[in-house]
Amino acid sequence: MIIISIIKDRLYAAPFLKNKTTGVKNFAVVDLNSVSAADDIREIISGLLKANKGDLFDGSRAAVFMDERKSHFASIKNPRLEDERKLSEFVRWSVRENYNIDNFEYSFSDAGNGYIYVHAVETARLERIKGIIGGAVKEIVCLDTHLFNEINFLKRINAIESGLNDFTLVKIASDSVGAVRFLPTGAFERIEFDFMSSSIVCDYGGEQSGYGAQELMLMHEMVKKIARWQNDEKKQWPKPQKLILLNSAGGQAPYYLRLRLSEEISDNLYYVNQERDYLGFNIAAMCARWM
Numbered sequence: 001m002i003i004i005s006i007i008k009d010r011l012y013a014a015p016f017l018k019n020k021t022t023g024v025k026n027f028a029v030v031d032l033n034s035v036s037a038a039d040d041i042r043e044i045i046s047g048l049l050k051a052n053k054g055d056l057f058d059g060s061r062a063a064v065f066m067d068e069r070k071s072h073f074a075s076i077k078n079p080r081l082e083d084e085r086k087l088s089e090f091v092r093w094s095v096r097e098n099y100n101i102d103n104f105e106y107s108f109s110d111a112g113n114g115y116i117y118v119h120a121v122e123t124a125r126l127e128r129i130k131g132i133i134g135g136a137v138k139e140i141v142c143l144d145t146h147l148f149n150e151i152n153f154l155k156r157i158n159a160i161e162s163g164l165n166d167f168t169l170v171k172i173a174s175d176s177v178g179a180v181r182f183l184p185t186g187a188f189e190r191i192e193f194d195f196m197s198s199s200i201v202c203d204y205g206g207e208q209s210g211y212g213a214q215e216l217m218l219m220h221e222m223v224k225k226i227a228r229w230q231n232d233e234k235k236q237w238p239k240p241q242k243l244i245l246l247n248s249a250g251g252q253a254p255y256y257l258r259l260r261l262s263e264e265i266s267d268n269l270y271y272v273n274q275e276r277d278y279l280g281f282n283i284a285a286m287c288a289r290w291m
Contacts, residue, residue: 001056005066008174012028012282015051015055016290017056020057020287021287065146066144067173075118077116107119109148164241167242168182169244171247172249172253173249179229179230189235211254211256223260230264244269246278
């Protein structure tokens with residue numbers, strides 16, 4: 001299997017082997033804005049398939065994961081259908097009812113508390129990438145979004161402890177910030193807003209250099225937007241038991257930003273990138289689907 005990760009305007013590809021590891025030496029990156037992107041992707045996938053022939057898990061198929069922006073998420077009550085086909089039909093019907101869309105790719109997972117988490121992407125958004133990858137592999141066996149896959153992986157590595165249903169995840173991308181509030185009932189709410197995060201997580205000059213007025217202003221603005229959403233009086237949410245911060249923008253989230261988030265959102269903060277760079281975490285989360 002070829003594991004493919006699409007993060008903003010870059011495509012990352014790696015072979016997933018029978019021993020459930022990735023061939024790191026064969027790791028490849030393509031700029032999707034390049035005029036030769038389609039040819040580059042086909043050439044890379046072809047090269048990975050040839051170089052790892054006989055060693056690939058699930059043969060010459062591909063699993064594709066992408067950024068979650070403009071994707072649809074829902075939390076629906078689990079109908080407890082044992083027939084997988086009927087359950088899948090129920091989920092598809094629920095997506096149509098929630099978002100009034102007909103053509104979409106979707107996946108779902110059991111939240112374990114009477115709810116199912118569903119994420120769907122409209123087919124039109126996927127046509128280009130499906131056309132390129134589909135012509136280079138035998139079959140695309142998985143087409144999914146990163147966010148909930150990564151949340152499931154955080155549960156797997158116990159960063160989200162078993163039984164913890166009251167938490168918030170904040171994910172920083174280079175040009176946006178997203179947050180998901182999981183409630184004890186099994187329901188969740190999600191917010192996403194445009195935000196140029198790159199200047200504070202990549203270019204702030206290091207902890208020892210301090211921060212300029214512009215960087216501090218941006219950090220305050222980011223925290224204020226999340227806190228306003230979290231602390232809305234109409235929602236009457238208590239502070240979450242845990243805050244998970246995931247930085248996909250590159251670099252490190254400044255200590256001051258983490259401090260402000262812990263003050264405003266939850267003082268129990270787990271910073272994923274403290275131990276792992278984002279790309280390594282992202283690839284590990286994708287591989288874990290088949291562990």
